[in-house]
Amino acid sequence: MHIDERSDEPIYQQIYRQIHDGVETGAYPPGSRLPSIRGLADDVGCSRNTVEAAYRMLVAEGYVASRPGSGYVACDLALVSPSAPERPVMLGEPAPCARYDFTYGDLEPGTFPAAAWRALTDDVLLSVEGVGCDAYNDPAGEPELRAEVAWRLTTQRGIDCTPDQVIIQGGTCSGVRNLLALFDPRDVVAMEDPGYGGVRAAVERARFAVAPCRVGDDYAHFLDDLDASGARLAYVTPSSQFPTCQVMPAALRARLLEWARDRDAFILEDDYCRDFRYRERALPPLATMDRDGRVAYMGTFSKSLSPALRMNYLMLPPTLLERWRAVFEGAYAEVPWLNQAVLGQFMHDGWDRHLRRIQVRNRRKYEALTGALREEMGDRVDVLENGTGLHLLVRVRDGRTEEELIEAARAGGVAVYGTKRYWARASAAPAGCVLVGFSAIAEEDIAPGVRALTAAWFGE
Amino acid sequence: MHIDERSDEPIYQQIYRQIHDGVETGAYPPGSRLPSIRGLADDVGCSRNTVEAAYRMLVAEGYVASRPGSGYVACDLALVSPSAPERPVMLGEPAPCARYDFTYGDLEPGTFPAAAWRALTDDVLLSVEGVGCDAYNDPAGEPELRAEVAWRLTTQRGIDCTPDQVIIQGGTCSGVRNLLALFDPRDVVAMEDPGYGGVRAAVERARFAVAPCRVGDDYAHFLDDLDASGARLAYVTPSSQFPTCQVMPAALRARLLEWARDRDAFILEDDYCRDFRYRERALPPLATMDRDGRVAYMGTFSKSLSPALRMNYLMLPPTLLERWRAVFEGAYAEVPWLNQAVLGQFMHDGWDRHLRRIQVRNRRKYEALTGALREEMGDRVDVLENGTGLHLLVRVRDGRTEEELIEAARAGGVAVYGTKRYWARASAAPAGCVLVGFSAIAEEDIAPGVRALTAAWFGE
Structure with missing residues (x-):
């Protein structure tokens, strides 16, 4: 490691940058051991706090990990998902990168006041x-x-x-x-x-x-x-x-x-x-x-x-x-x-005003969704809903399974969700019934999302 | 109820005030039924929202309660503890109004950044x-x-x-x-x-x-x-x-x-x-x-x-x-x-700086407490501590029980706490051993608190 004491760049920053670059370029391959804090401090001639500050940044950013018994090791950057915390998937199957995601549970960004x-x-x-x-x-x-x-x-x-x-x-x-x-x-x-x-x-x-x-x-x-x-x-x-x-x-x-x-x-x-x-x-x-x-x-x-x-x-x-x-x-x-x-x-x-705002927004989304389903899919599907809540069920009666429907939707850029999991015996669940939520999707995405879903399911 | 529509005082405020005063003076005795929202709105000739607003304030302030099946009733003000939420008492016995409270668990006001x-x-x-x-x-x-x-x-x-x-x-x-x-x-x-x-x-x-x-x-x-x-x-x-x-x-x-x-x-x-x-x-x-x-x-x-x-x-x-x-x-x-x-x-x-501040404060309190105990009580007590944490134990060896010690302290304006509860069999607990915490008490109250405790226990 080369430290330039006359540089304007602080020493911890120089350490950070060199290890960072080493991990990025593969000079430190995934899993390889990095210098210990004490060793590097002695080597560079700085305090251990300085080295710690650099390592802390590297750990926080996922370049370096501390492994029991091995000190600090370089991370495999292929496994680092930038700023994507490991979120629990509440509803299961679909990939979260669908263009139109009819998930249920999460709310539309901006809901929180x-x-x-x-x-x-x-x-x-x-x-x-x-x-x-x-x-x-x-x-x-x-x-x-x-x-x-x-x-x-x-x-x-x-x-x-x-x-x-x-x-x-x-x-x-x-x-x-x-x-x-x-x-x-x-x-x-x-x-x-x-x-x-x-x-x-x-x-x-x-x-x-x-x-x-x-x-x-x-x-x-x-x-x-x-x-x-x-x-x-x-x-x-x-x-x-x-x-x-x-x-x-x-x-x-x-x-x-x-x-x-x-x-x-x-x-x-x-x-x-x-x-x-x-x-x-x-x-x-x-x-x-x-x-x-x-x-x-x-x-x-x-x-x-x-x-x-x-x-x-x-x-x-x-x-x-x-x-x-x-x-x-x-x-x-x-x-x-x-x-x-x-x-x-x-x-x-401010609760009553806030709630009215969310109620109005959800009513518009509910109407957009039920309207689009009626218009695009007509009697090719049963829609189960009762004018409340933030989701409905759509049942396709042509014998396809929920897995087939979810996969077809996914291929068309749309995420809908399975329902079998909710039955105590999955075999008792009706065939071809998926959950379509509207709490998280934006209102303007609903009609195009339903059109994409119709195309994916019925080839229009 | 008398409502003056030409008054500057809003109607909900007039309703609030009259019921408030009625409960305060006993015109509405504890448990007595108050007018229903609908009834009072009809009576006064205002909207139900107006009456609701008044009742809401009265409920929030503890003058009025809603009882299943009885509508709104006047509260017993003797039971209303002004702004004192029912807090769980973590350590038990002593009254919370002691002049010197050596409780454990709660922190000194101002600790939170x-x-x-x-x-x-x-x-x-x-x-x-x-x-x-x-x-x-x-x-x-x-x-x-x-x-x-x-x-x-x-x-x-x-x-x-x-x-x-x-x-x-x-x-x-x-x-x-x-x-x-x-x-x-x-x-x-x-x-x-x-x-x-x-x-x-x-x-x-x-x-x-x-x-x-x-x-x-x-x-x-x-x-x-x-x-x-x-x-x-x-x-x-x-x-x-x-x-x-x-x-x-x-x-x-x-x-x-x-x-x-x-x-x-x-x-x-x-x-x-x-x-x-x-x-x-x-x-x-x-x-x-x-x-x-x-x-x-x-x-x-x-x-x-x-x-x-x-x-x-x-x-x-x-x-x-x-x-x-x-x-x-x-x-x-x-x-x-x-x-x-x-x-x-x-x-x-900001964590490290914050923690140092709290560490310094607690160290000063620890030294004040152990110093005062040594000086005031000397070898009349055993002090059990190990130079860490936020409490210590004080054992009085003259045969008094913990209840007697806590009661004597209480009479002298000092709260200390029992320890028997921590033993699986209370009979195995050592006699006359009380817990003295210093997380919540202010540093300047420690020496006078120990002096008051010494006086309460040993009559000095």
């Missing part, structure tokens, strides 16, 4: 000098945020509750896992079949047995399955069943509540897309019909605000609230104080 | 327009933060690891709970006795059996207990045993690693106070001696940055990392993207 969040973070940290950050926070959530949520549940969703009953949680799966801590580990959890895989995985990670209850044929077998399950908790999505977009009929809702009362069981109602309704008024939440304190109600901020802020809430009926307090007495919070303080303030100040 | 955090939040949200907030984030953590942690583990703690092995978690108990998901639910978890109650509670909530292993008598029985436990995971705090402040001897460390290797078991090393050392160099972490990939290493930001940001990290050995990937494949992140992005930036830019 970054400017408001910055301003409110400033306010919160200035107003109390961040004092909330210096102490452990309440594991049930910050009172202001709980009051804002309770207020909206009461006035906008007809669910009578107090702020006490609202528990702030770190996302749907965390909420489910913590709720399960209130049950006996031998209890069975009934789940809709097909149903939301994220929750099923969380239930299984918590080692509870899952009893699938069929929602097909208009829920014809649901109650029989539920009765036979012996479950003490049933996880349901009555306003828009995931993934089939069915609405649970009113009569079944009443029977479900009776089941819970008669069996001393509880219901977890996941009302994940209540914020987004595009047609007639939906049925009110199951929780509004609950006279026996059997329904725990769960809502999310992941679709209206940000999936990466990791906040949602549970509203617990009195019996479960009492169990919660016993089980989580002295536990630590899972949701950071600062995020709750800012969201509480945002719900107080 | 609020100004830097505001500036970096601005930077992060401006630089990418908060785009990270619009998509699900990596459940293992953000790459930049993981690289910063790995860099420091490698260069400052001698633990060779790659950023891949570092998993960002939402606090010690969350990290432990997730680590347990890699084990069989019938596995036994060995824990130090006495030991950290928060982790024990988390293990028990996850329904794992706990095997206490005695650390008393210089760890004389520890290995025997461990051998007999059949445990597959041992949770230990070798650098400063919580709560006894013992350092695990080097010979025992080697035996512990052998135990793990021979039994196909793993060790979770919680190095919670490595950042704070005030005397001779401590023994290096157990993880630096681990040649067989048996040690998972856990570190925290709760003592150096904020207990309310809910972030810590695990460094997993290859075997556990592989299990982690299998179990948490497709799981959702538990730690918000924004907090990780800001912390990653802060560790890159």
Whole structure:
């Protein structure tokens, strides 16, 4: 290594540059050992801090790695994905580089109200000098945020509750896992079949047995399955069943509540897309019909605000609230104080306007998508949707499998997603049914995306 | 209700004021029903939104509550603690209003670098327009933060690891709970006795059996207990045993690693106070001696940055990392993207200076506390500490119980904390031993606090 002490370039920068170039050019082949910090510092005649600073940059940028027992080694740049963090693929198969990506879950860039969040973070940290950050926070959530949520549940969703009953949680799966801590580990959890895989995985990670209850044929077998399950908790999505977009009929809702009362069981109602309704008024939440304190109600901020802020809430009926307090007495919070303080303030100040903006945008996307599907595909497909939420199902009835449809779409530059995974037995899943989401795609890409999909599937 | 439409005071404010005053004066006694929103709007001749706005303020301020089935009712103001959220009491007994509070866990107000955090939040949200907030984030953590942690583990703690092995978690108990998901639910978890109650509670909530292993008598029985436990995971705090402040001897460390290797078991090393050392160099972490990939290493930001940001990290050995990937494949992140992005930036830019500031402050507090104890109490007490961490134990040898000591201190305006709770069998705990923390108390309160404690205990 050549170090020029008279150069304007700082020494750490010279070290950085030479190793960087060496890795880039292959002078240091992947896996080859680099000089140790101490050795290089002695060699160059500089402090170890100087060498450390250079190595730190190299490690942070992925040129160099520290390997146990080998010191520093050169990385294989072919494996370095520039600035692409290893993101979990939530829906599975399609390559993420499709021209038109009808993924579900992620939101359209710009959804998050970054400017408001910055301003409110400033306010919160200035107003109390961040004092909330210096102490452990309440594991049930910050009172202001709980009051804002309770207020909206009461006035906008007809669910009578107090702020006490609202528990702030770190996302749907965390909420489910913590709720399960209130049950006996031998209890069975009934789940809709097909149903939301994220929750099923969380239930299984918590080692509870899952009893699938069929929602097909208009829920014809649901109650029989539920009765036979012996479950003490049933996880349901009555306003828009995931993934089939069915609405649970009113009569079944009443029977479900009776089941819970008669069996001393509880219901977890996941009302994940209540914020987004595009047609007639939906049925009110199951929780509004609950006279026996059997329904725990769960809502999310992941679709209206940000999936990466990791906040949602549970509203617990009195019996479960009492169990919660016993089980989580002295536990630590899972949701950071600062995020709750800012969201509480945002719900107080700007939430309604923000939500309307997102609602309007999603309604336009919903109309663009259903309109384009009708126009381009007509009766060659069945579209399953109920005027809510952020996805629908498209079923092609010509005998092709979902894998064939996904692959054909992919070849045409379009990403759509499989649904078989949501069935407890994949063989029970209807053939040729794919999930088409519209939370992340831009409105102007929807019509061309559907045209590309039509061409890919039907050769037009 | 009297509404003056010509008043400058907005109608919602008039409604708010009259109900507020009614509850304050007892005109609306606690539990009494208030007018419904619809009824009051009709009555006053205003919109329901107006009444809602007033009720929302009243609910948020605790004057009014919404009760299932009863609509809105007046609250009992005797139960309203003004602006004091119901905080979990981490250490138990003493009243939180002591003049001198030697609590442990919470930090001194002003510890959190609020100004830097505001500036970096601005930077992060401006630089990418908060785009990270619009998509699900990596459940293992953000790459930049993981690289910063790995860099420091490698260069400052001698633990060779790659950023891949570092998993960002939402606090010690969350990290432990997730680590347990890699084990069989019938596995036994060995824990130090006495030991950290928060982790024990988390293990028990996850329904794992706990095997206490005695650390008393210089760890004389520890290995025997461990051998007999059949445990597959041992949770230990070798650098400063919580709560006894013992350092695990080097010979025992080697035996512990052998135990793990021979039994196909793993060790979770919680190095919670490595950042704070005030005397001779401590023994290096157990993880630096681990040649067989048996040690998972856990570190925290709760003592150096904020207990309310809910972030810590695990460094997993290859075997556990592989299990982690299998179990948490497709799981959702538990730690918000924004907090990780800001912390990653802060560790890159300002961490070392911040940490030094907190280290210097804690060293001064440590010296003030040990000095004052020596000077004021002399050999009337044993002080158990090892020149690290943020607490020590004080044992009074005149036969008084911990309850008597805590009560005497309380009467003298000083809060100290019990230790019996940390023993698996409280009867095995030494008599008259209390915990004295210095993370939250101000430096200038330490000497007067110790004088007050001396007076309270020994009547001087």
